[in-house]
Amino acid sequence: MESRMRDKESLVRRMAWPESASRAVGTPIQPSVVYASPDPDTLDAQYEGRVQGYTYAREGHPNADVLAFKIDSLERADGGIVLGSGMAAVAAVLMGLTRAGDHVLGGDQLYGRSLRLMREDLPRLGVATSLADPTDAARFIAAIRPETRLILLEVVSNPTLRVADMAAIMAEARARGVLVVVDNTFTTPRGYQPFAHGADIVLHSVTKILAGHSDATLGYVAAADPAHRKAIYDFAVTVGFTPSPFDCWLAERGLYSFELRYDRAEENARALADHIAGLPGVRRVLYPTRPDHPDHNRAVALLGTRGGHMVSFEIGGGRAAANRLTQAAPNIAFAPTLGDIGTTLSHPASSSHRALGAEGRAALGISEGFFRVSVGVEDINLLTHEFETAIRAATA
Template identity: 75%
Template sequence: MKNPKTLVRRTPWPETASRPVGTPLQPSVVYASESPDALDAQYEGRTRGYSYAREGHPNADVLAQKIDALEGAEGGIVLGSGMAAVTAALMGVLKSGDHVVGGDQLYGRSLRLLTQDLPRFGVTTGFAPVTDAARFAAALRPTTRMILLEVVSNPTLRVADIEGIARLARERGILLVVDNTFTTPRAIRPFEHGADIVLHSVTKLLAGHSDATLGYVAAQDPALRQKIRDFAVTTGLTPSPFDCWLAERGLYSFELRYDRAEATAAKLADALAGLDGVARVLYPGRTDHPDHMRAEILLGSRCGNMVTFELDGGREAANAFVRAAGDIPFAPTLGDIGTTISHPATSSHRALSPEARAALGITEGTFRISVGVEPAEVLIDEIATAVQATL
C-alpha cells in the first residue's frame, strides 16, 4: 500500500497538448520556485513568475490586461475593491504636506477619505466644482499635488470640464486622477483627455453582476505605477482570484450590457420627465440637463446608464416609491445587469448634513436609477407605477 503521507504532497498540474478555452481559476496563495537563484531572477525581473498572491496572481493579471486594453493603459493593477484603488492611487503617491483638490460631488467614501483620513497623515484637502475649470483653479494652492474627479458625478450626473481641468493640472504640474467608474471606457478614455491616473470600481459596470468586489488603477508614468503597486502590496489590498475570475467572465458581456442599458436609460429619462409627481430629471443626454452641451462634446451619444430624478413630497414620497417598486432592488449599488434604485440621502451621501446635500442638489426625494438590461417598456411601466403610488 502506498504511503498515505504522500497525499499531502502537491501534485504538479497535468501537462497537456491542448489548452483551456475558459480562463482557469488559480486560488493558490503561494508558488514554488526551482531554486533560490530562480526566485532571485523573478524578484529582479529577469524572469516572470509568481511567489506570493499578495504580490500578484494570474487571475488578477489576466483581468488587469483586459481592462488595460479597454482604457488604453499599460501595467494597470487589480485590487480588492474600488476604494482600495482610490486609496492606493492617493496614499501611494501623496506625502505629508501635500494638498489635494477633489471634485465637489465625489462618491461618499472618497469624500470621507479626503475629509477625515488623509488629514490624519498630514495631507490637506479641498473641493471645487468640476463643471468650471476657472472656479476650480481658485481652490488650488502652491502645495496642490493632485486633483481627483469623476467625469460624471454621483448622483446628480454633472459633467466635468475635464479638458479645462486637465489643462490647468498640466500647467501647474499637478497630477490628475480620474475615477471612470460611472462613465467607463465605453463612454470616455480619460488618458486621452489628460489624466495621469485612471481608476475603477470594477465591482460595478465592468464586472456587472453584483458578485465580485474589485478595483483597478493604472498610471501613465511607470514610476507612479510602481509607487501605487508597492503601496497596494505592502498594505495587502489583494484581490480575490475567484472575484477576478468572475469579473473577467462578466467583462466579456460588458459592451453588450452597457449599450442596452444606455439605450433604455435615455428612454426612461424622457418617460420620467412626463410624469406627475416628478420634480426634475437629470440625464446628460437630455437638452434640459445643465451640462448637456459639454456632454455632447465630451461623450457624444454615450451618456450612460444612470438616471437621477427627484420626487415631489420628500421622504414620505420616497418611502412610497420604494415600496411600490418592489420588484426593483432598492440597494446602494450600480452597474448590475438588472436595474437597481438608490437613495443618496440614506446611502452614498448620508454622511453629509442636509444642508450640504442640498448644496449639491440632493433632497429627500432624490433617487438614482442604475438601469439594467430589462426590456425598456417593462422598466418604464414599473417605474411609472411606483411614481403614481406617491401621489
Template identity: 70%
Template sequence: MSDDRRNVRPETLVRRMPLAEGVSRPVVTPIQPSVVYASPSIDTLHAQYEGRETGYTYAREGHPNATVLARKIDAMEGAEGGLVTGSGMAAVTAALMGIMGAGDHVIGGNQLYGRSLRLMHQDLARFGIATSVADPTDAEAVRAAIRPETRMILLEVVSNPTLRVADMEGIAAVAREAGVLLAVDNTFTTPRAWRPFEHGADIVIHSVTKLLAGHSDVTLGYVVAKDAGLQRAIYDFAVTTGLTPSPYECWLAERGLYTFPLRYDRAEANAAALADVLAGHPKVKRVLYPGRDDHPDRARAKALLGARTGNMVSFEIDGNEAAANRMVAAAPQLPFAPTLGDVGTTLSHPASSSHRALTPDARADLGHESTGSFRVSVGIEEIDLLISDFEQGLAAV
C-alpha cells in the same frame, strides 16, 4: 475499506502533483487560488524579483487571475501595467497614499463618491495630507484651489447623484500648467464612453464592482498610472497594505467583461428611454440625464462624451421622503439598493444612503435638494417592463 485504500502512503496524499498537460487548452481562464508559488532555485527567485524573469511568488504580490483581468482592463483604457485591488476604494486609497505624503495637498471634486470624500475629509489629514474640494464643472474654481504644495486633482467625469459633467478638458489644462497629477475615477463613464489617458489624465481608477463586472457578485478595483515610476509606488503601497483581490472574484469579473459592451449599450439605451418617460410623468418634478437637452451640462456632455450618455438617471418626485418611501414599497420588483452597474436596474435614495451624512443645506449646495430624489442605475431589462415598474411605484406617490 479496500486493501488499496489501506495501502496508500500518507505522505503521498499531501504531495503536490502538477496538472497533466495535453495538446488542447481550456477555453475559459482557469481559477488559480494558490497563495504561494514555488521557484526552481534561489537564482530564479532573484531573477523574478529583479524583473529578469516573469513569475509569481506570493498572492499578495500578484496572481494569474488578477493579471489576466488587469491586462484586459489595460487594453480597454489604452494603459499598461494596471493593478487590480480588493475594492474600488482600495484603488482610490492606493492612488492617493501610494503617491502622496505628509505636506502634500490634493483637490477633489466636490461631488465625488461619498467614501472618497470621507477619505479626503477625515482620513488623509491624519497622515499629514491636506485636502480641499472644488466644483468640477468649473475649471477656474479648480485653478483657484491649487496651492504650491498641491500634488494631485481627483475627479469623476460624471458626478453622483446629480450627474453633473466635469470640465475635464479645462481641468486637464489647469493640471498641466500647474504640474499637478490628474487622477480620474472612470467608474460611471467607463472606457466605453471616455478614456481618460487620451484627454490628459495621469491616473485612471475603477470600481470594477460596478459596470465592468456587472453582476453584483464581486468587489474589486483597478488603478493604473501612465508613469511607470508612479505605478510602482502605487503597487508597492497596495502590496504592503494587503489590498489584494481574490482570484475567484477576478475570474468572475473577467467573465463579466466578455458581455460588457453589450450590457453597456443596452443599459444606456434603456436609460435614455426611461429618462424621457420620467420627465413626462405628472408626479416627477425633475429628471437629470446627460443625454437630455434640459440637463445643465448638456453641451459639455455632447462635446466630451459624444453620443455616450450612460446608464445612470436621477429624478425627483413631487413629494417628500414619506412619499418616496411609498414609491419604494409599491415597486418591490425594483431592488432598493445603494449600488450601480448591475445587469438589473437598481434604485437608490441618496438622502438615506450615499449622502445621509450631509445636512439639507450641504445637499442643496450640490444641487441635490430634496429627500424625494432618487438615483437609478438602469439595467438591461425589456424597456416596457421597466417603465411599467416605475409607473407602478409612482402611482403610490
C-alpha cells in the same frame, strides 16, 4: 512497503497540472496563496524583474493579471493593477502618491467614501485637502495651490450626474505639473477614455458595470508613468489590498459581455429618462445628453451620444414619498449599488451621502425625494411601466 510509502507521500505532495493536447476554453481559477520557485537565484530574478513569476498572492496572482490585462485593453493602458475594491484603488492612489505637506484637490461631488477619505483620513496624515465644483473650471482652477500634488475627478458625478469641465482642468493641471486622477467608474472606457484626454491615472470600481453582476468586489488602477504605478503598487501590497482570485475570475467572465450590456443599458437609460420626465409629480430628471441637463453642451462635447446607464430624478413629498416609491416598485432592487445587469434604485440621502447631513446634501441638490437609477438590460416597456407605477404611487 516502499510502494505504500510512495502512495502515502503523494497525498501531501502537490502535483503538476495534468498535461493536455487541448486547452481549457474557460480561464482556470488559481487560489494558491504561495508559489514555489526552484532556488533562491530564481526568486531573486523574479523580485528583480528579470524573469516573470509569482511569489505570494498579496503581491499578485494570475487571475488578477488576466483581468487587469482585459481592462488595460479597454482603457488603452499598460500595467494596470487589480485591487480588492474600488475604494482600495482610490486609497492606493491617494496614499501611494502623497506625503505630509502635499495638497489634494477633489471634485465636490465625488463618491461618498472618496469624500470621507478626503475630509477625514488624508488630513490626519498631514495631507491637506479641499473640494471644488469641477463644472466651474475657473472656480476649480482657483482652488489649485502651489503644493497641490494631484486632482481627483469623476467625469460624471455621483449621484447628480453633473459633467466636469475636463478639458480646461486637465490643461491647467498639465501646465502646473499637477497629476490628474480620473475615477472612470460611471462613464467607463465605453463612454470616455481619460488617458486619451491627458489623464495621468485612471481608476475604477470594477464591482460596478465592468463586472456587472453584483457578485464580485474589485478595483482597478492604471498609471501612465511607471514610477507612479510602482508607488501605487507598493502601497497596495504593503497594506494588503489583495483581490480575491475568485472575484477576479467572476469579473473577467462578466467583462466578456460588458460592451453588450453597457450599450443596452445606455439605450434603456435614455428612454427611461425621457419617460420619467413626462410623468406628473417629477420635479426634474438628470441625464447627461438630454437637452435640459445643466451641462448638456459639455456632455455632448466630452461624451458624444454616450449618455451612460445612470439616470437621476427628484420628486416632492420628502421621506414619506420616497418610502412609498420604493415600496411600490418591489421588482426593482432598492440597493446602494450600480452597474448590475438588472436595474437598481438608490436613495443617496439614506445611503451613499448620508454622512454629509441634510445641509451638505442640500448644497449638492440631493433632497429626500432624490433618486439615482442604475439602469439594466430589461425590456424597456417593463421598466417604464414599473417606474410610472411607483412614481404615481409616491406622488398621488
